[in-house]
Amino acid sequence: MSVLYNTVAKKELKKRMLSEQVQRLTLSFYKYFNILEPQIYRDKIYENFYKYDVLGRVYIAKEGINAQISVPIKNYFFLKKFLYAFDSELNCIRINKSLSSKKSFWVLSVKVRKKIVSDGINESFFNPKNTGVYIKSKETNIMLNDKETIFVDMRNSYEYAIGHFKNAVEIKSSTFREQLKNVIKIMKYAKEKKIVMYCTGGIRCEKATSWMLFNGFKYVYHIEGGIIGYVHDAKKNNLPILFKGKNFVFDYRMSEKISDDIISSCYQCKNLSDNYVNCKNNICHLLFIQCKNCANIFDGCCSFKCMK
Numbered sequence: 001m002s003v004l005y006n007t008v009a010k011k012e013l014k015k016r017m018l019s020e021q022v023q024r025l026t027l028s029f030y031k032y033f034n035i036l037e038p039q040i041y042r043d044k045i046y047e048n049f050y051k052y053d054v055l056g057r058v059y060i061a062k063e064g065i066n067a068q069i070s071v072p073i074k075n076y077f078f079l080k081k082f083l084y085a086f087d088s089e090l091n092c093i094r095i096n097k098s099l100s101s102k103k104s105f106w107v108l109s110v111k112v113r114k115k116i117v118s119d120g121i122n123e124s125f126f127n128p129k130n131t132g133v134y135i136k137s138k139e140t141n142i143m144l145n146d147k148e149t150i151f152v153d154m155r156n157s158y159e160y161a162i163g164h165f166k167n168a169v170e171i172k173s174s175t176f177r178e179q180l181k182n183v184i185k186i187m188k189y190a191k192e193k194k195i196v197m198y199c200t201g202g203i204r205c206e207k208a209t210s211w212m213l214f215n216g217f218k219y220v221y222h223i224e225g226g227i228i229g230y231v232h233d234a235k236k237n238n239l240p241i242l243f244k245g246k247n248f249v250f251d252y253r254m255s256e257k258i259s260d261d262i263i264s265s266c267y268q269c270k271n272l273s274d275n276y277v278n279c280k281n282n283i284c285h286l287l288f289i290q291c292k293n294c295a296n297i298f299d300g301c302c303s304f305k306c307m308k
Helices: 010-019 038-051 073-086 137-144 157-162 176-186 203-214 226-236 292-297
Strands: 024-032 055-061 064-072 108-112 133-135 149-153 163-165 194-198 219-223 243-248 255-257 276-278 287-289
Touching: 024 073, 024 203, 038 055, 038 064, 038 073, 038 108, 064 073, 133 137, 137 149, 137 194, 137 219, 137 226, 149 163, 157 163, 157 243, 157 287, 176 203, 194 203, 194 226, 203 219, 219 226, 226 243
Parallel strands: 055 108, 133 219, 149 194, 194 219
Antiparallel strands: 024 064, 055 064, 163 243, 243 255, 276 287
16 A cells, blocks of 8 residues: 555545444554654554544544444454564553444544643653553442542543533643643642542543642542443443433544433523533534534524524
8 A cells, every 4th residue: 555644525524424324333442651862653553543444533643542432343453463463562461442332534644743642742752651540430439429539520621511420629720731831830738638630531631640640649540441440341241331411522422421310501501401512603613512402493503603
């Protein structure tokens, strides 16, 4: 294969994805490890993902790999076999399966970046491999019921809005880089307390635990596999799922329903709603929560101004 990037218009790819009858799995995985030649690594990943009809986004950096993808169910075994054999660092890597079967991605994008998650950390002595203690669903539920343990949500504010663990601390921010700065200030009172950090699939909270330890926090934990890993493990072990609302995802689905609780409200009428949309006025394209009634009134726009 000579072309190692997409050559088809994204509108056409989206049309194909929405019309295809192939059953797909939406997956995510990541790992922090040293990649000496990210561009060569990227090209090999793209070539093989293309071969197995993988769609989605993959980031490669010297610090590791971060992937959110979808693959036809018939190709899942072959994709996993390739990953395990391709690099010893990826052998038996934890792969999170989506909580829903809805269609997610329509283009394959594999990019080399400075970091797999933009964190703004430049301290030379920072060691991302020095992480907090992993916990699974059983330990998570026990700690949720411990008044001395503090849960910290390491996702953006718009993710937190539609779903989170009860009483979890929101670190208000719009980027992970901003959040890492804020969490040290906000949580400085709790350096001697137990802190459990969580995010969607684990990649952000894993680095966040390293950052907390680097800044002198003593007892730091994080949920293995993030919210997705927690829900799968709780179901597997027939445990109660204590996450409330929806889990925000960065693809066509926008969110995955975890519980029937609606904890957020419509941007326009303030009635309960957890349905995220982008303003139909493409100049605006604001991401906001809109109920069905307001979607009709405003024709999918965030305001009458955008509607006009």
